[in-house]
Amino acid sequence: MALLKSSKIISTVRVHPPLGALSIRASSWWSEVQMGPPDPILGVSEAYKRDTNPKKMNLGVGAYRDDQGKPYVLSCVRKAEAQIAAKKLDKEYLAIGGLGDFTKACAKLALGDNNEVIKSGRNITVQTISGTGSLRIGANFLSRFHTEARDVYLPKPSWGNHTPIFRDAGMQLKAYTYYDPKTCGFDFQGALNDISKIPEKSIIMLHACAHNPTGVDPRPEQWKEIANLVKKRNLLVFFDMAYQGFASGDIDRDAWAVRYFIEQGHNIVLSQSFAKNMGLYGERVGGFTVVCKDAEEAKRVESQLKILIRPIYSNPPMNGARIAATILNTPDLYKEWLGEVHGMANRIITMRELLVANLKKEGSTQNWQHVIDQIGMFCFTGLKPEQVARLTKEFSVYMTKDGRISMAGVTSGNVGYLAQGIHAVTK
Amino acid sequence: IMSLFGEVPQATPVAVFKLSNDFKEDANPKKVNLGVGAYRTDEGQPWVLPVVKKVEKIIVADNSLNHEYLAILGLPEFRSSASKIALGEDSPAIQENRVGAVQCLGGTGALKMGAEFLRRWYNGNDNTKTPVYVSAPTWENHNAVFANAGFEDIRPYKYWDAEKRGLDLDGFLGDLESAPKHSIFVLHACAHNPTGTDPTHVEWMQVAEVMKRRKLFVFFDSAYQGFASGCLDKDAWAVRYFVTQGFEMFCAQSFSKNFGLYNERVGNLTIVARDSDNLKRVLSQMEKIVRVTWSNPPSQGARLVAITLNTPELFAEWWDNVKTMADRVLLMRASLQAKLQALETPGTWDHITQQIGMFSFTGLNPKQVEYMIKERSIYLMASGRINMCGLTTKNIDYVAESIHETVVNVQ
8 A cells, every 4th residue: 555655656756765665664563463461460560660659668579588678699599609600610501401410409309308209210300490481391291291181270369470371381271269368368178179170180280388379378187188189080280389498497398298299199290499499580490390100201201391492492591500509419508598598488477477466556456367377478468459559559569469468578677667558458 | 090191202302412412422532523503612622701701700799789580571781782782783773762672591582482472473363374484404493493382384495505505595585485475584694504604795685675575574593693704793784784674573692602601591582673662562572472481581691791792891802702713613614624625525615614603514415424423433413514613623634534534435
């Protein structure tokens, strides 16, 4: 159309651009591309950044902050970095499956040092781009090879990014009851009821510890019943463990559910992230594990995981994995790390207690026990969307619409202000 | 319990990595690895660029730096400086605010993001049937990247003329003319992998003319900028020419080779759009794709590159390091060609010095390649591709003699 017009103009206009260029400039390939909505979680941080209120609080994304509200680079991480720098290593490509020293240690951390699975070589653990990358590889793997079922059952609610990841990989998403808004706790019976109806061979996603976004975890006896029921239903278990160490402060305690399921004979798939527990967020350190029938099957699965990884990013980044491996494999650094994780978890527990104490001081008559009962980085406050909106607008407290706050963003300096705000919108 | 993965077949290993593996296990002291594409010094060692070492020290010493998440699209100072490297600092497209970028995991990651975006948004909302053309031959992962992104119709375009050991321009132009409108073409910006054969400026202009007329999509893969000629601007000529021709296009950049940052996965998808509004919407959709793939990219490598590119003395030092690598490759090319000529090895060997970049398509056939590996412990790809960086002043005689012996004894 533009071409026709310009040919008519040529005779009357003296100066004009070359015909070809005019028709190209007329349109764009991307005219029909819609503006994508901002990411619900990461979008919160962007909005926070734009706010000029000096009292603003970012309780959106789950990144740990110290009591000054500053990012915390673990001391064991700095030490590991210094050690690595001194070694003058090269920058040659890693294998597709990643750094061996890292993947071995990663599996040991999750499954326990003397786990029979590791001893018999029947797990395959590959290095991934943190937790997201791990979930994505897992989703791709299941989509391609778990042809018996397309359905992934997520707890209701689950991390916001679970759904788009699995959907993009071609899976269908369903949900099982998990959170009880009446108690702000675990709806155990509801979960069992729903799980008992899940069709055989479906995939069920379980948060290993420190459930995101609710902070509500099953107790060990409840995990046992879930494991039993899941076995009866013959479901494929996908554990997402993004907070090992961060929940209770104890590495082994936080991995208890994962290890129990394996003991009970579930051949699980597992995603691990070192973003939070080692503070390596931007270095993208994670692992994906498939527990197989035997070592031979593990080899076959490994070969297929490589085929999946190669066309996405070829091989994973070295820096973070090297740091994590150094920490996990060096006894004093490992010990120091356990102490620091414990420290981070403790600060969060303290903030929970302080928040509740301050709410009471403000005169709130609501029941805030769940703030203390919930575990890990996040707290499902129970605030409704309108209350969240007010908290953001009137107090510049940024959080996700579902009422989730990152306790890591709370400090002894701002917990009072937070309590004020929450009380104001809930009284 | 029956295993859910009982039916998972053993996949064939990725060729280039298997080659490296076999090389590692070979006990022959004279063995030479001309396989995987990574730079080697004249001692046959990996080379961490001096400027990289310097910047690493700067980073380690800077206590104000932490390991927080980068934005979904990556480190802003990395993205913009990387795009400037590709398009030129004074690129009108940059000045017109219609250039954007996505920091990705290496060149592979950049290709992946571009492919995923195109499949969803290029020509309508479902481009699974849109043809994607890759050169014959091409980097073996191109096919998998696009197939994995959902493209069902991936086709070769004529490129390498095996007989004349050069570019099949007529074939290339012919395929451009006959490709369905809106087809996507993956073009190698410079130092074509695996052939080392690049179009001349005039030939690129011819390619651009057809692509513009037939509304074909331009997707550059730029993995060797600086590495080909030793000059960053020279190596970017084709990309910049296409920009002047008004194309909306993608350019997948890798900093693996020219920064020697292979394992830090430093890549950038540069996007040239019609205007800033289109660009904005494109970037917003890129974010969605990034979020379900890796959430946000790794920070170390991008930081390193950004500091280097944005600090004049470091930038100059980097340019120098790049030239060092390119020069050594040029020297090895000249040496190998001279030795083969001196040995009077049958065939013509001018292509060794005419080709450019890390790789050379020797012209050795699969039988000859097998002979080189089995009888001489010289490892190269079945296609006859050798990595010039694997040659050193110490092994070049052995390699030249081996090629000679192979060509004479094996047909």
